Amino acid sequence: MEYIVSLLVENKAGVLCRIANLFSGRGYNIEMLNVAPTMDPSLSRMTIVTSGDERVLEQINKQLNKLIDVVKVVEYRGRPYVEREMALIKMHTDASTRAEVLRIVDIFRANVVSVARDSYVIEVTGDSGKINAILNLLEPLGIKELARTGKVAMTRGG
Amino acid sequence: MKLNGAKILLESLKREGVKHIFGIPGGAIINVFDELYKQKDLKFILTRREDGATFAAEGYARSTGKVGVAFVTSGPAATNTVTGITNAYMDSVPIVVFTGQVPTNLIGNDAFQEADITGITRPCTKHNFLVKRVEDLAETVKKAFYIASTGRPGPVLVDLPKDVQTDEAEFNYPESVSIRGYNPTFHGNPRQIRKVARIIAEAKKPLLYVGGGVISSGAHKEVYTLAKKLCIPVFTTLMGIGAFPETDELSLGMAGMHGTYRANMAIQHCDLLISIGARFDDRVTGKLSDFAPHASIVHIDIDPASISKNVKVDYPIVGDAKCVLQEMLPLFDEYEKDWKEIRKPWLEMIENWKNEHKLAYVRDGKTIKPQYVLEKLYQLTKDIYPIIVSDVGQHQMWVAQFYTFTRPRTHLSAGGLGPMGFGFPAALGAQVANPDRMVINITGDGSFQMSMQELATAVESRLPVKVVILNNGFLGMVRQWQQLFFGRRYSGTDISVQPDFVRLAGSYGIDAFRLEEEKDVEEGLRKMLDCSGPCVVDVRISREENVYPMVPAGAPITHMLLV
Numbered sequence: 174m175e176y177i178v179s180l181l182v183e184n185k186a187g188v189l190c191r192i193a194n195l196f197s198g199r200g201y202n203i204e205m206l207n208v209a210p211t212m213d214p215s216l217s218r219m220t221i222v223t224s225g226d227e228r229v230l231e232q233i234n235k236q237l238n239k240l241i242d243v244v245k246v247v248e249y250r251g252r253p254y255v256e257r258e259m260a261l262i263k264m265h266t267d268a269s270t271r272a273e274v275l276r277i278v279d280i281f282r283a284n285v286v287s288v289a290r291d292s293y294v295i296e297v298t299g300d301s302g303k304i305n306a307i308l309n310l311l312e313p314l315g316i317k318e319l320a321r322t323g324k325v326a327m328t329r330g331g
Numbered sequence: 332m333k334l335n336g337a338k339i340l341l342e343s344l345k346r347e348g349v350k351h352i353f354g355i356p357g358g359a360i361i362n363v364f365d366e367l368y369k370q371k372d373l374k375f376i377l378t379r380r381e382d383g384a385t386f387a388a389e390g391y392a393r394s395t396g397k398v399g400v401a402f403v404t405s406g407p408a409a410t411n412t413v414t415g416i417t418n419a420y421m422d423s424v425p426i427v428v429f430t431g432q433v434p435t436n437l438i439g440n441d442a443f444q445e446a447d448i449t450g451i452t453r454p455c456t457k458h459n460f461l462v463k464r465v466e467d468l469a470e471t472v473k474k475a476f477y478i479a480s481t482g483r484p485g486p487v488l489v490d491l492p493k494d495v496q497t498d499e500a501e502f503n504y505p506e507s508v509s510i511r512g513y514n515p516t517f518h519g520n521p522r523q524i525r526k527v528a529r530i531i532a533e534a535k536k537p538l539l540y541v542g543g544g545v546i547s548s549g550a551h552k553e554v555y556t557l558a559k560k561l562c563i564p565v566f567t568t569l570m571g572i573g574a575f576p577e578t579d580e581l582s583l584g585m586a587g588m589h590g591t592y593r594a595n596m597a598i599q600h601c602d603l604l605i606s607i608g609a610r611f612d613d614r615v616t617g618k619l620s621d622f623a624p625h626a627s628i629v630h631i632d633i634d635p636a637s638i639s640k641n642v643k644v645d646y647p648i649v650g651d652a653k654c655v656l657q658e659m660l661p662l663f664d665e666y667e668k669d670w671k672e673i674r675k676p677w678l679e680m681i682e683n684w685k686n687e688h689k690l691a692y693v694r695d696g697k698t699i700k701p702q703y704v705l706e707k708l709y710q711l712t713k714d715i716y717p718i719i720v721s722d723v724g725q726h727q728m729w730v731a732q733f734y735t736f737t738r739p740r741t742h743l744s745a746g747g748l749g750p751m752g753f754g755f756p757a758a759l760g761a762q763v764a765n766p767d768r769m770v771i772n773i774t775g776d777g778s779f780q781m782s783m784q785e786l787a788t789a790v791e792s793r794l795p796v797k798v799v800i801l802n803n804g805f806l807g808m809v810r811q812w813q814q815l816f817f818g819r820r821y822s823g824t825d826i827s828v829q830p831d832f833v834r835l836a837g838s839y840g841i842d843a844f845r846l847e848e849e850k851d852v853e854e855g856l857r858k859m860l861d862c863s864g865p866c867v868v869d870v871r872i873s874r875e876e877n878v879y880p881m882v883p884a885g886a887p888i889t890h891m892l893l894v
């Protein structure tokens with residue numbers, strides 16, 4: 174089962190390491206990871222996508238809570254939330270593919286953020302389903318490079 | 332007034348009530364040692380290896396509940412503390428280890444004797460700190476002690492770069508600290524406590540499962556009251572030994588791999604297992620799917636992550652064992668029940684198991700049986716409640732089985748990590764903390780060779796620890812597994828090439844002698860107990876004695892190999 178957990182952590186050296194250590198030491202896998210400072214610069218928000226059965230997820234949650242540098246653990250299971258991910262996709266383009274690429278960009282409400290003689294860089298934002306869908310369509314047209322941010326998430330409502 | 336970092340450190344320790352420090356100096360912590368030399372309130376105990384210093388700090392902490400402290404230098408000294416720190420982590424022992432570090436401007440440059448000790452110890456400390464500015468030092472010490480000693484206790488490491496020791500700052504020791512990511516829960520949820528009280532009151536065949544958490548929280552009296560009031564039988568884990576008097580009729584002794592028949596059978600048949608301050612370790616549970624098959628499970632623990640980690644718990648209470656029990660005990664007054672009468676059938680079943688397969692061993696009248704030594708030692712010392720410190724191996728299990736413990740903090744044993752060499756330095760630490768008590772280290776010939784350099788510490792610091800080496804000429808516990816499960820192929824376990832421990836101790840000026848026949852044991856032990864200083868007794872025991880009962884690893888705990 175996929176599981177998204179978001180952490181408020183102290184924004185200081187070694188914290189990421191503690192969290193990564195916890196996952197590796199206990200045999201859990203980090204599938205996606207995103208870290209950036211919050212409005213309060215002394216805190217960072219970390220969004221981790223992992224997986225496991227109910228018991229593993231409960232343990233991950235509790236073990237994260239035990240770390241002194243973790244101020245808050247937010248889990249999204251059973252609550253309405255939005256998730257988004259962004260991807261930058263560098264496409265190999267030539268006369269024969271350019272139009273098709275632009276059509277796909279249009280359909281997915283993606284943007285071309287950089288244009289060169291033989292390539293585009295495309296920015297796309299959405300949930301994982303949407304990102305995977307556009308990648309599926311673009312792949313046969315020649316993806317040169319891909320960078321994904323990993324998910325960020327937020328509960329809906331107050 | 333401004334003080335240098337070294338002085339700030341010592342002043343801070345005094346504010347924390349520290350009296351004793353274990354360790355070894357070196358270049359990266361020399362400034363701290365210089366300040367130590369200039370003052371009188373903190374007593375320093377020089378060990379001969381840094382693992383000895385951390386084990387001694389643990390012995391100090393385990394025997395008192397106070398935080399144990401060690402000072403070591405950077406690099407190799409810091410890495411030498413890792414085993415002791417991991418041991419303290421596994422057994423939830425509060426210690427704070429201060430390591431010297433290269434100056435901040437050299438960190439990361441592979442400087443001489445630089446080791447990334449905060450990186451290395453991240454997974455085995457409750458928390459650790461690298462102090463980068465002398466202005467942060469006092470507050471960091473305060474936090475280190477607070478974290479080590481509260482909640483589920485554990486080791487904290489503080490890394491002190493050399494310039495932080497020499498730079499100066501105003502000294503203000505904070506009265507209190509608050510750490511936004513650390514809020515240990517002490518009081519259980521009242522509604523849950525009420526519910527659990529009802530579940531306990533309604534159970535027909537309840538069983539108390541008492542772990543080391545009862546000792547660290549000081550809840551032994553409350554556990555005793557609960558057991559006696561509701562007539563609930565009690566077993567302990569290795570770490571819980573001493574939390575409930577083994578002389579009491581409700582005591583089933585220790586359960587698990589080398590536990591008693593009666594305790595393991597009771598687990599098999601109980602309808603409610605009430606675990607307090609224990610963590611369902613595999614050495615207790617055996618094969619998980621067959622553990623306590625007929626029981627609902629109550630788990631009281633200060634660490635939420637311990638709950639439902641290995642075994643699905645039906646009724647969790649997160650909180651300090653003592654606080655939770657103090658709130659729960661009055662609730663039983665609401666039940667007007669004749670507990671003795673209700674409990675009769677269950678206690679009768681237990682009584683039958685008690686009489687079957689008692690802990691036993693076979694004597695031949697001549698060779699010394701280790702179990703006999705421990706029974707004799709108990710008879711000779713039961714009125715003085717000595718602190719018995721085990722090492723790691725067969726002898727550790729014999730201590731747990733054949734010495735009778737009745738008080739908390741009198742049985743010190745490295746349960747979670749099991750590092751050989753723990754016992755002797757831990758006993759020295761316990762003796763430092765308890766100068767008027769008898770402290771006895773029961774060790775093996777293998778384990779003692781991992782820490783016998785500390786004999787010099789015993790002499791220098793005048794620590795009258797008694798050492799009983801149960802000498803079988805083997806790495807016995809491993810040999811036992813080889814005998815039972817590996818066709819007697821004694822690969823790497825024969826250690827009959829060994830020093831003459833009597834002459835070795837003698838070379839330090841320590842009283843020592845050897846016992847070779849059963850008839851000499853009692854007199855020999857008396858002689859040891861009468862020694863005013865340290866004493867080493869090399870007891871030659873039957874070489875291939877095994878620890879029974881034994882549940883093979885991974886088997887259900889009712890599959891016991893018996894004598």
Ligand SMILES: Cc1ncc(C[n+]2csc(CCOP(=O)(O)OP(=O)(O)O)c2C)c(N)n1
Nearest residue numbers: 724725726750751775776777778806807808
């Ligand atoms: C540091 C360390 N190394 C290896 C082991 C594995 N081990 C467990 S018990 C044991 C034998 C201990 O021998 P001894 O101290 O003579 O005790 P005995 O079992 O003979 O009573 C060994 C090697 C260990 N627990 N710790």
Ligand SMILES: [Mg+2]
Nearest residue numbers: 775776805807
């Ligand atoms: Mg041995």
